[in-house]
Amino acid sequence: MTLEAFVPAILSQLAWTIFFIVAVGVGVSVSNTVKQIRRRWGFIGLKPRYAVAYLSHSAARQLNC
Numbered sequence: 001m002t003l004e005a006f007v008p009a010i011l012s013q014l015a016w017t018i019f020f021i022v023a024v025g026v027g028v029s030v031s032n033t034v035k036q037i038r039r040r041w042g043f044i045g046l047k048p049r050y051a052v053a054y055l056s057h058s059a060a061r062q063l064n065c
Helices: 007-041 048-064
Strands: none
Touching: none
């Protein structure tokens, strides 16, 4: 049995490891951004009435351009 039999498994493990390292990096970046927003504004909330108003305003602005 040679090493060639294990190459696909090794490459697959390497790909998953790289993927998870990148995912953790993105998660840490998002976490830091959320912490900065919370420090500045005190809370993060998504209220449907504000979201609908924003989206309707954005759509109207796009149509008027």
